[in-house]
Amino acid sequence: MTSGTTISGRPGISAEEFGYLAGGPGRAAEVAVVRLLEGGLLRISREGVVSAVASGAAGAGTPLEAYALGAARTGRMLGDLVKSTATSEAASALRQHLVDRGLVVSDARRKTWSTVRVLCFVAFFAAIALTIVFRVHFGVAIGVAVVALLLRWFAGRMRRPVRRAGRREVGRVKVAAGDRVGMVAQMGLLGRVGQFPRMYYVWEMLGIVPSAGATLRRRKPVRNSGDTGTMYGSSCNSCSSCSSGCGADNSGCGSGSSCGSSGDSGSSCSSGSSCGSSCGGGGGD
Amino acid sequence: MGVLDKLGVGIGWRPEIDLTVERLPGVDFVEVVAENLHVEHLPESILLLRERGVPVLPHAVSLSLGSADPVEPDRVEHLGAVAEALGAPLVSDHVCFVRAGGLDSGHLMPVPRTRDALDVLVANVKTAQANLPVPLALENIAALLEWPDGELTEGQFLAELVERTDCHLLIDVANLHANALNLGTDPNRFLDEIPLERLAYVHVAGGVEHNGVYHDTHAHAVRPEVLELLGELRSRVDPPGVLLERDDNYPSDTELAGELAAIRGVLARHA
Known part of the structure; x- marks a missing residue:
């Protein structure tokens, strides 16, 4: 399958793949949508309605982008578009591609x-x-x-969603300063950047207005570990990786404390039992 | 004409392109569809434009002034309330009817150009004017049919309407082009017949010709013939404002800026 643009110039892994490994299909969907927005193929309104730009029909670089572009043809709320893209066949194909490469667990x-x-x-x-x-x-x-x-x-x-090779790939990526798509892949749109008290959501850094950013939702917990939703927390089973892969979406995981309301069983990150389905890529679902 | 002495070049504000409208350089005024606004919950983008001093003109589509039935007071009241909330210098609707016998057409339907129909239209316009806080401008529509036994040309019909109601005119040059293609009307004669001194502003929009019929889609690029008609109008009068309408299939910001630049170019060339 088409893997799309490489992340921060690193060959071998695309921004969508990096996003998927770091945060699951929701994160990969966010990467696809943001790349289309950055490329002028999608536009977003103050209310958060994302719509395809008339002349941009042929501009999608990946199947995931093609899906997002088609889904936005009639205008979709940003959160809904990301969710729809994350659960699309294109996202499943991306997942299978990563399974075949030995980066994600089947x-x-x-x-x-x-x-x-x-x-x-x-x-x-x-x-x-x-x-x-x-x-x-x-x-x-x-x-x-x-x-x-x-x-x-x-x-x-x-049973962690991402295999050691996948986690290694995530660890190797160094997102370059100014790589806005890379920033989304690494932290998700609901990720936070900066130092307290000057912290900002990634969507704010991208210039998305607050009313549009408000349409993004953290992912609901998924109990069934067999469905694709579990992949959202690809890097969270290990709290050592939560700080980068999950911290963006669930600060509770980053600190190793309980996942709280978003945890499917309420157990802690350190046990690795529940974060996998409650963290990472949450912005996209 | 007060504040309408110079509106400039504007664009139709639509929720899907609100940020685009805010960012486009040189947008002097915008127009909003009045029925889509709630006075208590005006869109943030509209409020921002108002803060910048950009005039926002409410444009109605549902007064149905050409209906044999009286104008519905609630609709006029809403239009007036929107105008007041936006501080608009005038409001507008169309010379048409959109409902009859309790049924909505879903389209802007042409009014028979008879003296009887004109009497009904004049009465409805006067009722609306009496209940509006600002002047009313009326727009010529693109029609796919003409009623039989017309007694007046469209230009004569509008001229008499203006004379009897003192309303303003909102001239859509794309509609003129549509009628010329579909009904064989003469746009130059139309421009000769209407009182151009009552012109509030001008609409420019895109469309597409399909099987010999021009469709005023507002979803395609503005055609050169429409810009030529704008030039023809400009050679006769300096319009207070010209507004680009786009309602669907929105192109990139660059393309929209290009269409606005093309309008400015026409206005400058025919000055």
């Missing part, structure tokens, strides 16, 4: 490791129950419980 593999996590959970409580009810040797029960917990932790790492 759905089947994620489901397998999710099942292992559930089985470990069951084994842990079964060991405790056997000790209490059937007086199983305490040492054996403790051993089983510890192994179950360790295996569950390992399975949690293995």
Whole structure:
């Protein structure tokens, strides 16, 4: 598939791919929409309505951009356009492309490791129950419980949406100063830049007016780890990467504290259990 | 004519291109569709333009002044309220009817050019004027049909309307072009017959010819023939304002700026 423009001059990975790895399909969709806005192929109104510019029909550089351009033909709210683009077939194709390149974990593999996590959970409580009810040797029960917990932790790492190679790619990218599309890919439109108290949303840096920026929504939590929505939190399972990949979308993840209302199970980032579906790319959905 | 002595060159404000309109260089005034505005919730962009001192003129499409039925007071009241909220020097609508017998046509329908129809139109216009806080300008429309047994040309019809109501005229040169192509009317004769001293401003818009019929789409580029008609009008009178209308399929900011520049060029060449 067409991978689009490279990110900050780095060959081998496009801005959309970088966005996907850093923040999921919502982030990739944001990259596509922003590139079209920057290229004058889309325009945005004060109310946040994004519409295709009449003469820009043939200007899309990637399938994701082509989808966004077509979807904006009749005018869509910025948030809706990003969401629609993030759930399009073009976004699925981009995901599959990243799976094929070994950068993103396939759905089947994620489901397998999710099942292992559930089985470990069951084994842990079964060991405790056997000790209490059937007086199983305490040492054996403790051993089983510890192994179950360790295996569950390992399975949690293995089911992270982005593979080590993908995280490595994200780490290698250095977004150049002034690379506005790269900034979106790295932090998302709802990312924050600057130092307190002079912090700004990325959409503000791009010149998007507040009423239009208000149409962007943080992604709702997705419980089903098998659907594409889980990819939104590609870099959040590991809180070490939340600071760049997720901090833009959920400050709670960046600090390693609870994902709070956006976490699907309310568990903490450090456990790696829930951030994957609650962070990253949130601006786009 | 007061503030209408010189409006300049403007563009139709539409929500989809609000930021474009704000950014375009040399936009002297804008026009808004009155029915799309709520007085209590004026768009931020409109308020910003007003703060800059840009005149914002409400343009109505639903008064249906050519209807046999009396004008609906609520519609006139809304138009007046919008004009007051915007500090507009005048408002406008069309010489047409859009509803009859409780049904809406969805189009601007031409009025039969008979003396009876003119009497009805004059009565409705006077009613509207009596309830509006600012002067009313009326626009010639693009028609795809002419009613039979017309007693007056379009120019004569408008001239008498102006004489009897003291209304202003909003002349759409694209509509003149459309009528010339579709109905075989003579734009020069039209310009000869209307009282140009009552001209409030001029509309320029794009359209497309399809199977020998010109469609006044407001969604295509302005055709050279329309600009030629603007030049013809300019050679007769210096219009207080000229406004570009674009309602769909919006081109890039650069193209819109180019169309405004083309209008300015025509006005300068025919001065």
